[in-house]
Amino acid sequence: MMAPLFSSKLLLVLFFGTLFGLILGVLPGLGPTTGGALILPFTMTLDPLSAIVLLTSIYCAGTYGGAITAVLINTPGTPAAAATCLDGYPLAQKGEAGRALGMATVSSTVGGIFSVIILVFFAPILAQLAYEFGQPEYFALAIFGLTMLASIGEGSPIKNLIAGAFGILISTVGKDFMTSIDRFTFGINELTEGIGFIPVVVGLFAMSEMLTQSTLINQIFNRIALKAIKLPTKEDYKKTWKTILRSSGIGSFIGVLPAEGGTVASLIGYSEAKRFSKNPEEFGKGSIEGIAGAEAANNAATGGAMVPTLALGIPGSATTAVILTGLIIHGVRPGPDLFREQPDFLYGIFGAMLIANILFFIFGFFGAKIFARITLVPNKILWPMIFAVSVCGTYSLNQSIIDVWIMLFFGVLGFFMRRYGFSVVPVIIGLILGELVEGTLRQSLVIFDGNWFMFLTRPIALTFFILSLIALAFPLIRSKKLKRKYD
Amino acid sequence: MKNVQKQKRANKSLPFFFRDEFKVSLVIIIISTALLITTFTFDIVPPILNRGIQPATFPKALLVLIIVMTLLIYYLATKNPWKVEKKLPKSFYLTLLSFLIFLVISMTLDFFLAISALSIFVSYCWGEKRIFYLLLVGIIFPVIVFIFFETILGLRFPPGIITNIYYS
Numbered sequence: 046m047m048a049p050l051f052s053s054k055l056l057l058v059l060f061f062g063t064l065f066g067l068i069l070g071v072l073p074g075l076g077p078t079t080g081g082a083l084i085l086p087f088t089m090t091l092d093p094l095s096a097i098v099l100l101t102s103i104y105c106a107g108t109y110g111g112a113i114t115a116v117l118i119n120t121p122g123t124p125a126a127a128a129t130c131l132d133g134y135p136l137a138q139k140g141e142a143g144r145a146l147g148m149a150t151v152s153s154t155v156g157g158i159f160s161v162i163i164l165v166f167f168a169p170i171l172a173q174l175a176y177e178f179g180q181p182e183y184f185a186l187a188i189f190g191l192t193m194l195a196s197i198g199e200g201s202p203i204k205n206l207i208a209g210a211f212g213i214l215i216s217t218v219g220k221d222f223m224t225s226i227d228r229f230t231f232g233i234n235e236l237t238e239g240i241g242f243i244p245v246v247v248g249l250f251a252m253s254e255m256l257t258q259s260t261l262i263n264q265i266f267n268r269i270a271l272k273a274i275k276l277p278t279k280e281d282y283k284k285t286w287k288t289i290l291r292s293s294g295i296g297s298f299i300g301v302l303p304a305e306g307g308t309v310a311s312l313i314g315y316s317e318a319k320r321f322s323k324n325p326e327e328f329g330k331g332s333i334e335g336i337a338g339a340e341a342a343n344n345a346a347t348g349g350a351m352v353p354t355l356a357l358g359i360p361g362s363a364t365t366a367v368i369l370t371g372l373i374i375h376g377v378r379p380g381p382d383l384f385r386e387q388p389d390f391l392y393g394i395f396g397a398m399l400i401a402n403i404l405f406f407i408f409g410f411f412g413a414k415i416f417a418r419i420t421l422v423p424n425k426i427l428w429p430m431i432f433a434v435s436v437c438g439t440y441s442l443n444q445s446i447i448d449v450w451i452m453l454f455f456g457v458l459g460f461f462m463r464r465y466g467f468s469v470v471p472v473i474i475g476l477i478l479g480e481l482v483e484g485t486l487r488q489s490l491v492i493f494d495g496n497w498f499m500f501l502t503r504p505i506a507l508t509f510f511i512l513s514l515i516a517l518a519f520p521l522i523r524s525k526k527l528k529r530k531y532d
Numbered sequence: 533m534k535n536v537q538k539q540k541r542a543n544k545s546l547p548f549f550f551r552d553e554f555k556v557s558l559v560i561i562i563i564s565t566a567l568l569i570t571t572f573t574f575d576i577v578p579p580i581l582n583r584g585i586q587p588a589t590f591p592k593a594l595l596v597l598i599i600v601m602t603l604l605i606y607y608l609a610t611k612n613p614w615k616v617e618k619k620l621p622k623s624f625y626l627t628l629l630s631f632l633i634f635l636v637i638s639m640t641l642d643f644f645l646a647i648s649a650l651s652i653f654v655s656y657c658w659g660e661k662r663i664f665y666l667l668l669v670g671i672i673f674p675v676i677v678f679i680f681f682e683t684i685l686g687l688r689f690p691p692g693i694i695t696n697i698y699y700s
Contacts, residue, residue, distance in 0.1 A: 213594055226587040228571075432651060432654070441685050
């Protein structure tokens with residue numbers, strides 16, 4: 046399984062990716078999605094396996110890195126670490142920052158490794174099932190993915206659906222891939238090729254975050270000093286092992302579903318940890334179980350999210366959408382054929398994720414104190430630098446200044462979307478699934494001779510449509526249940 | 533939680549056209565309608581070349597869906613108003629202005645100069661007054677990034693007054 050990784054070049058890439066991922070995770074506002082998008086142009090100088098190993102190691106380490114900032118300055122380094130703040134910071138305030146980070150590191154590593162095992166077992170099974178899929182089934186699956194994103198993603202489901210539909214709409218810009226008819230090009234030649242993924246991702250994540258940071262320049266962080274990170278005690282392990290395992294399972298499962306991956310996983314992992322805890326009153330006041338529940342779940346979501354990405358070409362999270370783009374620009378088409386034709390490549394990715402989880406444990410354990418210092422870099426220095434890298438990175442893909450304009454446009458748009466409660470993640474997923482949704486719909490209609498009802502004669506497609514309806518109804522049922530509870 | 537309720541009550545006291553939900557919904561609907569009208573200008577494919585549906589049909593369906601859902605969120609917001617967002621600080625507008633400055637300079641003078649100007653402007657507006665750090669973010673770092681992209685990725689930046697000197 047690890048054979049392809051035993052080359053000094055790949056190990057170096059893995060080392061660098063984990064280190065870079067940790068730095069990205071530690072810096073609030075950045076994270077594995079933005080970092081992955083920024084580094085994508087550089088991966089063009091690498092072979093496909095090295096490129097994907099770099100991106101996946103950034104994903105694993107970046108997800109963990111957010112916990113360091115969450116514990117020490119009460120600001121999640123990544124959205125997935127938001128639940129870690131709830132107990133990590135109060136515990137750090139009690140003078141136990143080292144213990145809090147130790148538990149975060151151990152549970153993240155266990156969650157991450159657990160999810161890689163899930164990935165190794167389930168991705169080939171899912172890929173095998175995908176052999177049964179035709180165009181109508183892929184269309185229904187993509188619709189299911191988008192409705193799931195709306196239903197279990199953060200915020201209002203309708204706003205998420207609008208954002209997802211907008212993402213698909215962006216994918217229609219340019220020449221229609223079936224008939225070569227121009228759509229939404231407005232006479233601009235550069236738009237005939239469509240809107241690139243990277244300018245949109247960098248705009249929606251990095252540039253909108255820069256605008257968000259511009260509104261927070263007077264914010265003062267109370268940073269808690271870290272003496273040394275401590276491994277959890279026997280007592281801590283006794284208290285948390287069930288929580289870690291449960292959250293690892295929850296995280297892996299949520300990760301498989303197309304949603305906001307780690308963010309949702311950590312919130313569910315945290316609330317389940319509280320529900321099963323013998324001391325729920327300690328939650329929010331520095332509970333070690335709370336940290337374990339959130340951290341195991343968000344890292345477990347990384348492997349889970351890679352399952353549909355590799356087996357079906359449907360991203361499980363925003364970062365896996367970036368990884369999927371990396372696969373496509375390196376000429377690797379995810380799906381069942383990838384499992385049959387390039388098993389070495391896949392096992393390289395699985396092995397890399399496994400090693401990345403072990404590496405971030407080592408880096409986190411011995412270097413958390415140094416990484417914590419990165420949070421001291423002031424935003425007034427950091428963000429202009431990120432701007433320079435974002436602009437050059439976006440320009441570099443097609444050497445097009447229009448891409449830079451698009452990036453800035455999406456930066457402003459992303460800022461206002463987030464301000465008014467529209468998540469930007471569905472836009473990214475919609476953009477990447479757009480071609481699949483439209484292409485499979487049109488090809489299905491050709492097969493069905495224009496008869497829409499024929500979709501209902503395909504059992505797998507019908508199942509996905511029913512699941513989509515359930516997914517859409519779920520938030521409604523949930524809010525009614527909550528209302529009844531509070532009444 | 534109490535704060536959110538307070539912000540929501542404050543929103544309810546505003547006339548409907550000043551409320552965020554109205555303004556946001558209106559902007560989405562206007563843009564979607566404009567795009568929907570644009571779809572009627574798309575070429576129509578003869579039936580023999582048509583693949584399932586016309587190229588305009590899919591975007592049309594998406595835009596109608598967006599408009600319907602926007603009306604729905606507005607309707608829901610009339611029952612449960614959004615919270616009032618805080619006013620944006622001056623530093624936000626200055627950062628937004630820096631994007632415009634970047635666009636103007638990159639189109640008229642030079643790409644590198646535009647990055648440099650934005651970096652210094654943003655850093656200064658965000659409170660950095662020390663010359664060394666302004667030079668670091670505005671000149672030293674962009675030069676490193678520029679050379680890195682140029683040598684590692686073989687990128688050729690667009691012509692401009694400084695870029696031309698570098699390439700010549």
